[in-house]
Structures are given as structure tokens and as C-alpha cells.
Amino acid sequence: MKLTKPKNKLILINLIVLIGLLLVVELGLHIMFISTNNSRILNYASINQLYSNSLSVQYSPHRYLGYYPTPNWIKGSNVHNSAGFRGEEIAKPKPKDSYRIVCIGGSTTYTTSVEDYKDSYPFLLQTDLHEMGFNNVEVINAGVGNWSTWESLINLQFRLLDLEPDLLVVYHSTNDIQSRLVWPPETYLSDNSGRRVNSNRGLSYNWQDLLLEYSNILRIISIKMGVKTPNTALEKLDPSPDTYYLPKFIQQLHDKTYPSGIFVDTPVSEMLRVNKPVYFKRNMENIINVAKSRNIEIVLSTFAHCTLFENEFSNTPEYVKAYLEHNEIIKELAIQNQIACLDFAELFPNQKNLFTDGRHVNEKGSRLKANIFATFIAEYLDNKGLKKSFY
Numbered sequence: 001m002k003l004t005k006p007k008n009k010l011i012l013i014n015l016i017v018l019i020g021l022l023l024v025v026e027l028g029l030h031i032m033f034i035s036t037n038n039s040r041i042l043n044y045a046s047i048n049q050l051y052s053n054s055l056s057v058q059y060s061p062h063r064y065l066g067y068y069p070t071p072n073w074i075k076g077s078n079v080h081n082s083a084g085f086r087g088e089e090i091a092k093p094k095p096k097d098s099y100r101i102v103c104i105g106g107s108t109t110y111t112t113s114v115e116d117y118k119d120s121y122p123f124l125l126q127t128d129l130h131e132m133g134f135n136n137v138e139v140i141n142a143g144v145g146n147w148s149t150w151e152s153l154i155n156l157q158f159r160l161l162d163l164e165p166d167l168l169v170v171y172h173s174t175n176d177i178q179s180r181l182v183w184p185p186e187t188y189l190s191d192n193s194g195r196r197v198n199s200n201r202g203l204s205y206n207w208q209d210l211l212l213e214y215s216n217i218l219r220i221i222s223i224k225m226g227v228k229t230p231n232t233a234l235e236k237l238d239p240s241p242d243t244y245y246l247p248k249f250i251q252q253l254h255d256k257t258y259p260s261g262i263f264v265d266t267p268v269s270e271m272l273r274v275n276k277p278v279y280f281k282r283n284m285e286n287i288i289n290v291a292k293s294r295n296i297e298i299v300l301s302t303f304a305h306c307t308l309f310e311n312e313f314s315n316t317p318e319y320v321k322a323y324l325e326h327n328e329i330i331k332e333l334a335i336q337n338q339i340a341c342l343d344f345a346e347l348f349p350n351q352k353n354l355f356t357d358g359r360h361v362n363e364k365g366s367r368l369k370a371n372i373f374a375t376f377i378a379e380y381l382d383n384k385g386l387k388k389s390f391y
Helices: 005-035 047-052 121-131 149-163 174-178 207-214 216-224 246-255 268-274 278-293 317-337 363-383
Strands: 059-062 066-069 099-105 137-143 167-171 297-301 340-342
Touching: 005 047, 005 216, 099 121, 099 149, 121 137, 121 363, 137 149, 149 167, 149 278, 167 278, 167 363, 174 278, 174 317, 207 216, 268 317, 278 297, 278 317, 297 317, 297 363, 317 340, 340 363
Parallel strands: 099 137, 099 167, 167 297, 297 340
Antiparallel strands: 059 066
């Protein structure tokens, strides 16, 4: 039976009203996303909304580094300064009576697992050095989550030299081990492209991604259903190609299915055996050379981890062996370049109550870490005859 004209008209009106309501909801959601700093709400924002609201996300795109800490970002007691470093503002140019220490590394330097920046190990290092009489020492936290020596080398040249550091503290290892977990071997390259790709802010150009980028309603539904990853997730800024196998290794450890898939024929031990830490060594050498060329003192540190967490990838025999490899390289480079080396891995206790996982320290661990570094650096400065200038 054919619809009468009044019924056709009613359907058309209802359709127009529905479309109008959807447009109003879309507009309201858009305004909310670009004007709020509520992290739970922003989990559902689009990429463009996030970066038009510059204070909403912890990390932002960077033309050379991929991403870096968002300048002026604040979340509770966690703070980034205007230059994008965790902590308080940095005086430029450096005051004449200041001795500036810059700590570089990944999330273990940023101290991801503590919420208050004043509980991060670099800030506590500064506090401890002040209490030891080095009153004019300033410590800058230049650590960034998931950064390796690739990013720290670039960061040193493009951002850290402008801070005029007197001393560079280098704490790297675990993220460089991750960069070795690529396959086939020809994808293990000096530019780290087997591990990282250009994110393009996480937006590809297939029609599904474009639809979810511009439809707030569909994007919220997709994220709630687990079909789409929130754009606030770090992997959106730091995507990995199919040649990178740490995520599969972690998933199989969690599911207790390791080894399966690619790992049956090529286990993690084989990837690490073939992909030797040549680029970690080279990047560390270049960091040392850049610092030396600017008369910046250097302290290298071995990397400590906790072996007491279950189903933790960094506790596997393969990873433990890789940590030992990297720590030996660090010690060798210190000897070859006649620079100071803190054997932190030897000194820091293998105690579960100091960590949140196999790599990251909690507040208690951060305080102990800072104290160990402070004791070593205080002796280093004393041996250099520098302490008298800080009273």
C-alpha cells in the first residue's frame, strides 16, 4: 500500500528534526571537547579537538622528536613548564651562579609512576643536593615516556644545549631494548624505522578513520565499545609498524601462550641475538661526543630493574640478558671516554615495594633513587673541587 502524502510529509519532518538534533548534539560535544581539561571527557575527543585544546594532553607532536611533553600542561600536581619539561620554569639565560644538571632518559627519568612532579627522581635529586650543601645546583627533568637514545640525542642537540647544562645525567636502556625487537633483521635500521613510524597525529586517510574523526557521536560509541583507541593514548602519537613485536610478546606473556605465531620460529632471544645493541652504543657515543664538544660534564648510569613481578616482559630471561648487555656497554663507554659512571643497577635493591612494575619506581623508590644519585654526584662535584662555590 502506498503512503499518503501526509504520512510522507510527517516522515520527512521527523527526519529533519532527527538530523537537526544530531547536529546540535555534535556541535555541543565539539564545544565541550575543545574547552575542557577533564581527562575522562577528553578520552573521547578527536585528534583535531585535542590539538586545538593545547593543554588537554600530556604529550604533543614535535616536528623532529615525534612527540614531547606538552608545554604548560597541568594535571593536578603534575606540571610541565613553558618549555615542555616536567617541573618548574627554567631561567634563560642560565644565572651566573647556577650549576645546571640535566637528567635525560625515558619514563624512568620522567618518573611516570608518581603523580606529583616534586616526587620525581630529578626533583628529589635537586632537593638532596641542596641538603648536602650544593645550594646553587639546579636539576632539570628532561625525561620523556617511551623515549630511547634516538630521541634523547636529537633532544640534546635541538633543545637541551639551549639550557646551558653543566652536567648531563644519562639513564637509558629499556626502550632501546624494545627497538631491537623488530623482524625481519633488515628492518633493524639506524633510523629506528623498524620500531617507529611517522604518526601523522595518528590519523590515517581511510574513510573509517575520517568518519570517526569528524563524528563525535560515532567516535564515542566506538571507543566505549572498544573498537577504537582513545586519541589521548600515547600510541596515537607513537605508532609502531608491523615489524615491531614487543606488543605481541607482552600479549602472549599475559595470555600465557608464548611462544606462538612468529615466536615459534623466531623467539625473542633470537631477535635480540641478531639485532645487537649497535645503535644503542652509537647513540650513547654521540650523546657523549655532543656533550664533550660543549664542555658539558657527563655521568652515565647503569639501568636497574625489578625481577619480582609476574608476567612482566622485562623480567624474562631474554630481557635480563639484554639489560646486562646494555649495562656493560655503558660501563665500557665510561672507561673509554674517561667519564663518570654510577653502577646504579648494582646499588639499587631488587625489592618489589620500590617499584610499580619491573622498570618504574614508586614514590619510595624515587626517593631512594634520588638519594643514590645525589650521593654519587655530590662526591663527583667534590672531586672536581666545585662544592666550595655552592655554599
